[in-house]
Amino acid sequence: MATPSVYQLVPPRARPTNVQEIVDFILINAIRTKASDLHFGLSAAPGGGALTYLLRFRVHGKLQPVKTDFIGQSHKEILTRLKVLANISTTEIGVPQDGQIAMNTPEGSLVLRLSFVPNPEGEEVVIRLQRAQKIPPPEQLGMTGDMLKSIQTLLQQKSGMIVINGPAGSGKTTTIYSLLTALSSPERKIVTAEDPIELRLPYVSHTAVGKNTSFAQLSKAFMRQDADVIFIGEVRDPESAEAAVQLAQTGHLVFTTLHTRDALGVVPRLEAFGIHPNFIASSLIGSLAQRLVSRLCPKCRVPATLDDATLLHMKTILPMSPAAKVMQAGPGCQECIGGYQGRMPVYELLTVTPPISDLINRRASQKDLAEAARDSGMLTLAQEALIRVYSGQVEYSAVKGYLSNY
Ligand SMILES: [Zn+2]
Numbered sequence: 165m166a167t168p169s170v171y172q173l174v175p176p177r178a179r180p181t182n183v184q185e186i187v188d189f190i191l192i193n194a195i196r197t198k199a200s201d202l203h204f205g206l207s208a209a210p211g212g213g214a215l216t217y218l219l220r221f222r223v224h225g226k227l228q229p230v231k232t233d234f235i236g237q238s239h240k241e242i243l244t245r246l247k248v249l250a251n252i253s254t255t256e257i258g259v260p261q262d263g264q265i266a267m268n269t270p271e272g273s274l275v276l277r278l279s280f281v282p283n284p285e286g287e288e289v290v291i292r293l294q295r296a297q298k299i300p301p302p303e304q305l306g307m308t309g310d311m312l313k314s315i316q317t318l319l320q321q322k323s324g325m326i327v328i329n330g331p332a333g334s335g336k337t338t339t340i341y342s343l344l345t346a347l348s349s350p351e352r353k354i355v356t357a358e359d360p361i362e363l364r365l366p367y368v369s370h371t372a373v374g375k376n377t378s379f380a381q382l383s384k385a386f387m388r389q390d391a392d393v394i395f396i397g398e399v400r401d402p403e404s405a406e407a408a409v410q411l412a413q414t415g416h417l418v419f420t421t422l423h424t425r426d427a428l429g430v431v432p433r434l435e436a437f438g439i440h441p442n443f444i445a446s447s448l449i450g451s452l453a454q455r456l457v458s459r460l461c462p463k464c465r466v467p468a469t470l471d472d473a474t475l476l477h478m479k480t481i482l483p484m485s486p487a488a489k490v491m492q493a494g495p496g497c498q499e500c501i502g503g504y505q506g507r508m509p510v511y512e513l514l515t516v517t518p519p520i521s522d523l524i525n526r527r528a529s530q531k532d533l534a535e536a537a538r539d540s541g542m543l544t545l546a547q548e549a550l551i552r553v554y555s556g557q558v559e560y561s562a563v564k565g566y567l568s569n570y
Pocket of ligand 1: 461462463464465494496497498499500501503504
């Protein structure tokens with residue numbers, strides 16, 4: 165594949181006149197309508213007859229035809245122009261070709277992946293628009309109420325361990341990258357051990373765990389890396405758990421992930437890895453659990469129909485204000501897929517206060533720990549989920565699972 169060239173879009177005129185303007189016009193419109201793919205080729209007109217241009221954008225999963233009267237007779241020239249931009253052969257027609265174009269636009273940078281395939285009249289192209297993954301700042305992670313303040317207080321600590329937990333695909337990486345980006349500066353040494361490295365962050369030394377390097381090995385090496393902040397991709401065995409705790413106790417702010425059910429689950433998990441409660445109490449400063457839930461489309465959602473028992477159950481977990489609007493998915497519309505628009509996170513943050521640290525040290529039960537956490541103001545995953553249900557952002561059935569332990 166050819167090396168990508170960066171193409172700066174030219175703002176379109178009212179009506180594009182030459183091929184360069186037509187291509188810009190199509191691409192700008194594809195970007196502005198948030199299309200994921202662009203399909204361009206020739207098609208028989210419905211009911212037979214001459215071949216006509218067919219330009220379609222895939223928006224929110226649905227292919228939609230686009231008006232093409234501005235294209236004129238330029239089908240071949242458009243394909244040639246796209247090939248020039250993608251730096252691939254313009255003379256080879258009749259063979260499949262792939263290329264890419266990197267672009268900077270006011271909406272952010274993106275990469276276009278082009279795939280040309282031959283047809284009887286020449287060829288057609290499909291373009292996938294890949295937007296650069298944006299790491300939101302902590303303020304845009306979707307944390308409610310005081311949680312953001314608590315996270316920011318934790319970020320100011322010079323040492324200690326912050327554990328992020330949740331199942332695969334729950335958005336842990338985005339959260340950690342957001343927190344690391346908030347901390348990144350030329351005056352701070354940040355090192356990571358990851359499997360794999362998903363993104364390169366400014367002022368961060370990323371290292372990858374591989375066949376011959378484990379999390380535990382890298383963590384031990386970080387002792388001599390004069391680091392301030394350390395991210396250990398995953399604590400998965402006694403060795404890496406011990407290394408993470410040791411780093412947290414020796415003047416490093418350590419981030420890591422663990423597989424547990426909730427924020428409090430970190431304590432017994434670390435104990436199971438052989439970490440003495442005393443060491444957990446003195447190193448753990450925060451534990452964040454997270455999940456992703458489907459977000460309701462605000463355009464077509466409808467009031468929820470829930471039975472009294474369910475409503476009562478919800479209210480015992482979290483009181484419902486009279487202003488609450490409990491909604492459920494609507495029939496679907498132009499702006500969504502089946503009533504949903506992507507997903508949103510739900511968090512549960514345990515801040516280890518002195519009383520909680522004391523309880524961990526004394527091997528208190530999970531029940532006692534939960535009570536102390538509640539007293540300190542922690543909202544559980546179930547309660548956090550209900551905040552989103554009461555505001556009509558997610559539906560009850562999407563978070564039902566978190567409520568079942570009550
Ligand atoms: Zn909708």
